[in-house]
Amino acid sequence: MSRPSSSELRRAILDEARRVLVENGYMGLSMRPIAREVGCTATSIYLYFESKDALIHALIDEGMERLQEQFQTAVDGVDEPRRRLARLARAYLDFGLENPEYYEIMFMLHPQLMERYPPDRYRRARRNLEMFHDEMVAALGPAGWDGRDPKTESTLVWTSLHGTVSLLIAHRVDVSIDREALIERAVRQALRSLDDPDNAAIEPPQSDAARN
Amino acid sequence: MSRPSSSELRRAILDEARRVLVENGYMGLSMRPIAREVGCTATSIYLYFESKDALIHALIDEGMERLQEQFQTAVDGVDEPRRRLARLARAYLDFGLENPEYYEIMFMLHPQLMERYPPDRYRRARRNLEMFHDEMVAALGPAGWDGRDPKTESTLVWTSLHGTVSLLIAHRVDVSIDREALIERAVRQALRSLDDPDNAAIEPPQSDAARN
DNA sequence: TTCGACTACTTTACAGTGTTAACTTTACGC
DNA sequence: GCGTAAAGTTAACACTGTAAAGTAGTCGAA
Numbered sequence: 001m002s003r004p005s006s007s008e009l010r011r012a013i014l015d016e017a018r019r020v021l022v023e024n025g026y027m028g029l030s031m032r033p034i035a036r037e038v039g040c041t042a043t044s045i046y047l048y049f050e051s052k053d054a055l056i057h058a059l060i061d062e063g064m065e066r067l068q069e070q071f072q073t074a075v076d077g078v079d080e081p082r083r084r085l086a087r088l089a090r091a092y093l094d095f096g097l098e099n100p101e102y103y104e105i106m107f108m109l110h111p112q113l114m115e116r117y118p119p120d121r122y123r124r125a126r127r128n129l130e131m132f133h134d135e136m137v138a139a140l141g142p143a144g145w146d147g148r149d150p151k152t153e154s155t156l157v158w159t160s161l162h163g164t165v166s167l168l169i170a171h172r173v174d175v176s177i178d179r180e181a182l183i184e185r186a187v188r189q190a191l192r193s194l195d196d197p198d199n200a201a202i203e204p205p206q207s208d209a210a211r212n
Numbered sequence: 213m214s215r216p217s218s219s220e221l222r223r224a225i226l227d228e229a230r231r232v233l234v235e236n237g238y239m240g241l242s243m244r245p246i247a248r249e250v251g252c253t254a255t256s257i258y259l260y261f262e263s264k265d266a267l268i269h270a271l272i273d274e275g276m277e278r279l280q281e282q283f284q285t286a287v288d289g290v291d292e293p294r295r296r297l298a299r300l301a302r303a304y305l306d307f308g309l310e311n312p313e314y315y316e317i318m319f320m321l322h323p324q325l326m327e328r329y330p331p332d333r334y335r336r337a338r339r340n341l342e343m344f345h346d347e348m349v350a351a352l353g354p355a356g357w358d359g360r361d362p363k364t365e366s367t368l369v370w371t372s373l374h375g376t377v378s379l380l381i382a383h384r385v386d387v388s389i390d391r392e393a394l395i396e397r398a399v400r401q402a403l404r405s406l407d408d409p410d411n412a413a414i415e416p417p418q419s420d421a422a423r424n
Numbered sequence: 425t426t427c428g429a430c431t432a433c434t435t436t437a438c439a440g441t442g443t444t445a446a447c448t449t450t451a452c453g454c
Numbered sequence: 455g456c457g458t459a460a461a462g463t464t465a466a467c468a469c470t471g472t473a474a475a476g477t478a479g480t481c482g483a484a
Contacts, residue, residue, distance in 0.1 A: 242469085242470070242471085243470080243472085244470080244471090254471080258471095263472080
C-alpha cells in the first residue's frame, strides 16, 4: 500500500516496536504506547501498517534479514563444506539466543499469526534456511544420499537446532544444565546426520500422527 | 485456594476452556464467551481460577497428565531399554501432533506466561521428561557415559523432538516435505546419541551466547 | 421463627486493547 | 489565493482481563 512512501515516521514506529519487543516481548507490544513514544496517535500507525499483524510481519522481515547477514559472515572465508555447515548451525543458535525477541516472532509465535503472514513473503524469508540444504548437499557430495531426501535431512538439522533454541529461550530447560555444554552438543547432534550409517532398530508408528 | 471446593462449575469451565482451546487456540481463549457457554458470568470464573493465567495453568496440568499417561502406555510391557526409549520418543511426537493445542500451552507459549507458572508445579510437571533421563540411563548402562552428563544428553533428546513437533505444529515446515518421513528421521536422530562415538571436529563458540 | 453468617454468584465499573470512519490540518502545484 | 491531496487527529466501537461492591440462597443457632 504505502510501500515507497517511506516516511521517517514509519522507521520510527518500526524502531520503537522493536525496542518494545526486546523489552516486553510480543505480549507487551501495544499500539498506543508505541504511538505515544514516537509522538503520534495510535491510528497514525495504520497509515504505514495495515494492522498490528503487518507491523509484526515487518519485524519478522527485519529479523530474517539479520539472520541472513549472520549466516553470511559465519561462512565467509570458510571453505571446507563440513566446517561451513557447522558454522551455520552455530550461527543459528547464537542468533536465537542473542535475539530472543526476534526469534520468538520469527519461529515461535502461535500458528494463527503465521497463517496470516503472506505466504510468498514467508517463502522468501525461509530462503535463509535453504542454506542448510545447500551446505549439506555440498558437504555430503552427490554420493552420500543413499535413499535419503536432502530436503528432509536439512529440515532435520533445522528442527533439531530450533528445539534447543526455543526451549532455552522459553526457560523450559532445567537451570541445573550447563547451557554451553547443551548448545555444543546440540550442534554436534544436528550435524551428525552427515555421518549417519542409518543403523538402529526403530519402532514403527504407534498411531496416526501424520495427518494435517 | 479453592482446591477441595470442586464445584461442578469449576469442571464445566475447565471443559469449555479446553474445548475453546482446541477450536480456537490460545489466542481465542476469552473469559466472557467461556462464561456464556457455561451459563455464568465472566467474574464467576474468578471464584475458581484466580486469573486467566491460572486457568491456563490448570489446562497445562491436564496436558501434562495426559502426556504422562501416553508415556506409560507406550512403554508398558516393553522390556528392552532401547525399545522403551524409542517408544517414549515416538509417544512424545504423537502426543504433540495429536494435541497441538495442549502442546502449544505446555511447551510453546511465550516465556512470560511460563514465568508466571508456579515453579514447583512446573518442576512436578516436568517429571514427565525425566522419563527420558531414566530410560536413557537404563539403555546405556553405567558404562556408556564417558564424560557425558546424562541430564544433558536426555535434555538433548527432548529438545530434538520438540524442535520437530513445534515447527510442524506451527506450520513452519515446508509442505513439500514428507511429514511421516521427517518424524521417523526425528526419532532416529534423537536416539542416536546412544551410539555417539563423539567424533567430528566441531567449531568453538563464535560469540557469547551463554549468558542468561 | 428470626437473626446472623457464610457461600455462590451477579452487577457495575475501570483501564486497557485493536481498529474504523469521519474530521482536520498541512503542504504543494496552478 | 484556490483546490487538491497527503498526513495526522479525534471520537467511537466492540472487545479484553479483572477488582469492588452488592445480592440471593442456604444453614445453624437462639
